[in-house]
Amino acid sequence: MSVTDARGAGALPAPAVLTPRLRLVLVVLLAAQFMLAVDFSILNVALPVIGAGLGFPLARLQWVATSFALCAAGFTLLFGRVADLFGRRRLFLGGLVVLGVASLVGGLARNPEMLLTARVFQGLATAAVTPAGLSLLTISFPEGPLREKALGLNGALMSAGFTAGAVLGGLLTDLLSWRWAFFVNVPVVVAVLLVAPRVIAESRPAGRTRLDVPGAVSVTLGLLALVFGLTRAGERGWGSAAALVPMAAGAVLLLVFLAVERRVPAPLVPLGVLRKPSVIWGNAAGLIAFLTETSLVFLMTLYLQEVPRFSPLAAGLSFGVLGIGTVLGGSYAPKVIGAVGARAALIVGGMAQAVATGALLGLGEGRAWLWLVLVATFAGGVGNMLVIVGFMVTATSRLADREQGLATGLATMTQQVGITLGTPVMSAVATAAMTGSGAAAVLGGIRTAVAVNAALVLLGVLLAALFLRGDRRAPRSG
Missing domain, CATH: 4.10.860 (DNA Excision Repair, Uvrb; Chain A)
Structure with a gap:
């Protein structure tokens, strides 16, 4: 089954309501995106255990995460365009097969080389499946309220998946084995592969294409x-x-x-697309949103374990509140965008995130300050999700169907690069600001990094306010 590109002759009519088939499409695509988001953080807690179990030298241990992130960020734009040219469903399903096999190999790894190879292929699969799945989502749902609702749920589950990965990784490692952090992907992949071909139509250009x-x-x-x-x-x-x-x-x-x-x-990337303000500044706001919120999780993890000395599991579980905030933010973001527009949602969400982040400058050394972490991360999560959904709507709107793979590839690249860079950048800022030793020195470095984080969020708000147009929607161009 094929959908003619750019709503040309023979195109399927755009649905006006969420039909049972569209609900199933949404469930399948969101399940895949949630799984990919979980993969970004599920091994973080397990790294020391993996190192001890496989004989990883400490200096190489970070490559378990870095090898995945490099491939996920580096290849996503290429695969987004490949999806446009050769079939989005085809790339989506093929990437899932690679992900399932790589996850099985990773779980069975007997040495560092085998594990790193599995992580590289997991990253490549993520670079293929994420833009292909997101473009299938934007093609399946017409521009307007239905797409905004789908992107809102996608953003909420994506952020919730990043948070859930940290919690799930700790639970699986403690209760079973770090290997289950890989094995857990396999049944999800199989289920999606069984259902997706039956409910998701292929989407690719009708004519011959060149890469x-x-x-x-x-x-x-x-x-x-x-x-x-x-x-x-x-x-x-x-x-x-x-x-x-x-x-x-x-x-x-x-x-x-x-x-x-x-x-x-x-x-590969028509320069006319890159000149669109919605693409340039929407992605700039998205990059800042991902970089700041994911790195804030790292900073608060460092704070909770090194200053008031909470256990790793307790620190991980505390971010369940952030997960609730992101789910609520993603659920309400489409309503906010429908009422005031994507630009206003970017500004309002960014201001809420900046205020919540700035409040963390008041953290002290005692355990009683946990309440401030919980309140601020919850409020910041709601605001951050307004920005992320606003970014996704902005960066994929006013474009033809034939450009959706490219647009979602750019948006996915923005997401992957932001997630990849957030932790090392903020880690460098916090480390440089630490003077002396002990909890007070760590707290001083964290406060400096939190201040930089909040300033970056405000920069994103300023860019959206200055360079994005305020019109809410425009008809899709052909």
């Missing part, structure tokens, strides 16, 4: 080098050669990519 190979190679290598360099900066310092060399190489490769796109007849 911009020079553009694909340059942008993928550029993103890999840039993300790698920024990750190394969080570990080695911003002035180290280990960080500066790959970042410089990444910048050069991305400039090469832009030069290629100006010349090829069928560019």
